[in-house]
Amino acid sequence: MSAVPTVRCEAVVDLAAIRHNLRAVRGLVPARVRVMAVVKADGYGHGAVAVAEAAQHAGADMLGVATLGEALDLHRAGIGGRIACWLWVPADTDLAATVAAGVEIGISSREHLAAVRRVAALRPSSRGGGVAVHLKLDSGLGRNGVGPAEFSAFAAAVLEAQRAGEIRVVGVMSHLASADVPGDDSVGEQQRTFEAAVRELAQLGISADRxxxxxxxxxxxxxxxxxxxxxxxxxxxFDPLGGAGPPAAPALRPAMTLRASVALTKRVPAGHGVSYGLTYRTGQETTLALIPLGYADGIPRAASGRAEVLVAGRRRRIAGRVAMDQFVVDCGDDPVAVGDEVLLFGPGGHGEPTATEWATACGTIDYEIVTRIGARVPRRWVGRQTDRTAQPAEGIG
Ligand SMILES: Cc1ncc(COP(=O)(O)O)c(C=O)c1O
Structure with missing residues (x-):
């Protein structure tokens, strides 16, 4: 095993876990069903380009992102294959470049359709076939997408644009509100609304991947x-159902480990206050360890006094408030030294907390914990398919 680098902090992303997870999900769906790997928000904080490559390697059929800029970044990084994006403002100046890059565009309203038609009209006629689009329907989430009341007029405008050769409908999509709540009625209601829209499109002769x-x-x-x-x-x-899904749910492997090094230790007497507001006071003479990560790095301030980290082989709760750049852990009489590794969260295999535990401690979801890890935290990718020396958990623990 290669040496663990001593760094202020880093997010180690295990690409073998990404490939494992993609394959595990693929195993749940029939072979004819395609899998889109969603790599928006910089791959939920894991690094969109590296995750996209790993997902494609494991058989992802398509990549999905939210914004035009995210799609362009993938394209400019040399990521090939199909990419779709679905959240953009009709006047966005990136639209023409995104269309020119061959990105498939989600259309959520007649304004979005009109914007794509304007871009299509300016394209050289050699780019035949029209802009590939996914019609985004609001089947009940109440957010982005065309709602049922406007759907018929929208569908007629889509048909007109397709007949004019400006667009090519390759997908019809919608997004679920509560699929993570077992037995929630909204799931069936959204499915019925979605299917009704698909039928209406079929009657107009428009059929595409649902x-x-x-x-x-x-x-x-x-x-x-x-x-x-x-x-x-x-x-x-991460399992959005928290283990409450069907017994056949796949075993997923958290890919990100957030680690840091102890920047400073000090011995202090009983009653010593810690961090802003002095909300924590030591119970006895003890060793405090300073961890050089704070809310500027995406550590939620809500973790103050609540979340745990693994330091010197033992779980310790954050003492006092998380500040912009640092927080403190009360290590008692443990032999903790400057440079020692601190695991904030990871897959859990070394006794460290998971991002899901952090989410519970902070009153949020694991999505937010990993996605908000900031740009100041370097990412290090291990377990690349081509990297014969990298083990999945290299450098962790
Ligand atoms: C339109 C759309 N589809 C799919 C996803 C992926 O959802 P999840 O991360 O719950 O799998 C998202 C993420 O929020 C989304 O916005």
């Missing part, structure tokens, strides 16, 4: 698999 399910929907509702599933959080190793 995709509705996120990770939770894919794991717990086989009837929602349709032609494609969109996998986000599962790719990164």
């Amino acid at each position: 995709h509705l399910a996120n990770t939770a929907g894919t794991i717990s509702h086989p009837e929602l698999h349709h032609d494609m599933v969109r996998i986000g959080i599962g790719l990164y190793g």
Whole structure:
């Protein structure tokens, strides 16, 4: 095993875990169902380009991101294959470049359709076939997408644009509100609304890949698999159902480990206050360890006094408030030294907390814990398929 680098902090991303998770989810769906790997928000904080490559290596059929900029970044990084994006502002100046890059565009309203038609009209006629688009329907989430009341007028405008050769409908999509809540009625209601829209399009002669399910929907509702599933959080190793899914739910492996090094230790007497507001006071003479990560690095301030880290082989709760750049751990009489490794969260195999435990401690979801790890935290990718020396857990523990 190679030496563990001593760094202020780093997020170690295990690409073998990403590949494992993609394959585990693929095993849940019939072979004809395509899998879109969702790598928006810099791959939920894991690094969009590295995750995209790993997911494609493991058989992802498509990549999905939210914004035009995210799609362009993948394209400019040399990521090939199909990429779709679905959250953009109709006047966005990146639209023409994104279309020119061959990115498939989610259309959520007649304004979005009009913007794509304007770009299509300016394209050289050699780029025949029209802009590949996914029609994004609001089947009940109440967020992005065309709602049922506007759907018929929208569908007529889509037909007109397709007949004019400006667009090519390659997908019909919607997003679920509560697939992570077992037995929630909204799932069936959204499915029915979605299918009604698909039927209406079929009557107009428009048929395309249908995709509705996120990770939770894919794991717990086989009837929602349709032609494609969109996998986000599962790719990164988290079960959105928290183990409450069907027994056949796949074993996922969290891919990110957040580690740091102790920057300073000090021996202090009983009653010593710690960090802003002095909300924590030592119970007896003790060793304090300073961990050089704070809310500027994405450590939630809500973790103050609540979340645990693994230091000197033992779990310790954060003492006092998380500050912008640092927090403190009360290590008692443990022999903790400057440079010692601190594991904030990871897969849990070394006794460290998971991001899911951090989420519970902070009153949020693991999505937010990993996605918000900041740009100041270097990412290090291990377990690349081509890297014969890298073991999945290299440098961790
Ligand atoms: C439209 C869309 N599809 C799929 C996903 C992936 O969802 P999950 O991470 O729950 O699998 C997201 C993420 O929020 C999304 O916005």
